[in-house]
Amino acid sequence: AQSVTQLDSHVSVSEGTPVLLRCNYSSSYSPSLFWYVQHPNKGLQLLLKYTSAATLVKGINGFEAEFKKSETSFHLTKPSAHMSDAAEYFCVVRLTDSWGKLQFGAGTQVVVTP
Amino acid sequence: GAVVSQHPSRVICKSGTSVKIECRSLDFQATTMFWYRQFPKQSLMLMATSNEGSKATYEQGVEKDKFLINHASLTLSTLTVTSAHPEDSSFYICSASQGQGYEQYFGPGTRLTVT
Numbered sequence: 116a117q118s119v120t121q122l123d124s125h126v127s128v129s130e131g132t133p134v135l136l137r138c139n140y141s142s143s144y145s146p147s148l149f150w151y152v153q154h155p156n157k158g159l160q161l162l163l164k165y166t167s168a169a170t171l172v173k174g175i176n177g178f179e180a181e182f183k184k185s186e187t188s189f190h191l192t193k194p195s196a197h198m199s200d201a202a203e204y205f206c207v208v209r210l211t212d213s214w215g216k217l218q219f220g221a222g223t224q225v226v227v228t229p
Numbered sequence: 230g231a232v233v234s235q236h237p238s239r240v241i242c243k244s245g246t247s248v249k250i251e252c253r254s255l256d257f258q259a260t261t262m263f264w265y266r267q268f269p270k271q272s273l274m275l276m277a278t279s280n281e282g283s284k285a286t287y288e289q290g291v292e293k294d295k296f297l298i299n300h301a302s303l304t305l306s307t308l309t310v311t312s313a314h315p316e317d318s319s320f321y322i323c324s325a326s327q328g329q330g331y332e333q334y335f336g337p338g339t340r341l342t343v344t
Contacts, residue, residue, distance in 0.1 A: 151335075158235075158322060158337035159273075205272065214261055214280075215329040219272045 117142040119189075119206045121220035128196045129228050136191040136223045138206030147209040148189045149217070150180055154202045162204075165189060176200070201227045231257050233325050235336035242313055242343055250308045250339045252323030258303035259325035263333060264296075267320040279306055313343045 122137040140146055150162040163174025170182040180191045189206060206220040232255040242248050252262060261280050265273040277293075279285040279300035287293045295317075297309040306325075310317050320340050324333040 156320075156338075156340070159335040161332070164332070213329055214263075214278050214286075215326060215331070215333070216263070216275060216278060217324075217333060219274075222272050224270075 117144075117146060117208050117210050118218055119148070119208045119220040121204075121206050121223050123223050124221065125224045125226070127226040127228065130198055131195050134191075134193040134196045134200065134225065136204050136206075136225070138189045138191065138220060139187050140189055140206075140208055141187065142208060144211055148180075148182065149207040149209070150174065150178070150189075150191045151205045151207060152202045153205065153222075159205070162191070196225075196227050198227050198229070201225055231255075231325075231332075231334040233259075233323065233334045233336040235321075235323055235339050237339060238337060239340045240342070242341070244314055244343055245312055247309055247311045248313055248341060250310075250321055250323075250341075252306045252308070252325065252336050254304045254325040254334070257325075257327060257334075259306075260303065260328040261326045262300055262306040263324045263326070264298060264306075264308050265322045265324070267322060267338075269320075273322060276308075310341065313341070315343045317341065318343045 118141045120139045148165045151159040162178050163172045165172050165182045173179045178193045204223045208218050210216045234253045236251045264276045267273045276291045277285045277287045285298035300306040322338045323336045326333045
């Protein structure tokens with residue numbers, strides 16, 4: 116079975132400092148992994164995706180993630196947090212079923228303090 | 230980029246009534262659409278998967294007679310919450326895809342409140 120585990124339910128950072136959101140995956144196959152962001156009462160926005168190409172994936176708004184097979188991890192990072200980064204972040208794996216269903220992690224709430 | 234809309238964005242209804250939520254792909258043909266439910270401060274839970282012209286496939290524990298899904302065209306899917314009760318109050322999000330292996334594009338969500 117495929118799944119993702121987000122290791123932190125809540126992360127608090129100061130504006131201008133690095134952000135690290137941790138995600139481990141479980142998959143028998145080479146997974147397709149995604150990071151989505153959700154601002155309060157809003158829909159989901161795709162930050163970046165890994166689909167077996169380059170292991171270092173660059174996304175929007177300065178975010179990037181590195182796929183590490185040896186560690187079964189896909190952590191999301193940003194060098195310098197901005198107040199607008201305060202949101203909920205979801206690590207997601209695409210299942211290898213016939214429809215390409217997505218399995219969401221539990222989410223990480225990011226708080227950015229001035 | 231691909232755009233998915235949902236209507237309404239927010240709805241309040243009385244207990245026992247039915248509510249219909251629409252999900253539209255605006256600039257692409259969506260062979261497959263997905264419906265998710267999200268409780269406050271929780272993750273998204275997949276409710277069902279629908280392919281155009283076929284019956285929806287529901288996830289375990291989701292009542293198909295309560296959550297009616299119709300995917301009659303390649304650009305429109307609807308979710309009808311029948312005989313709604315307060316416990317059905319939630320944020321419902323749809324996504325659309327051109328098929329397996331293609332990216333899912335998410336709608337902005339619909340906030341349902343049942344009084």
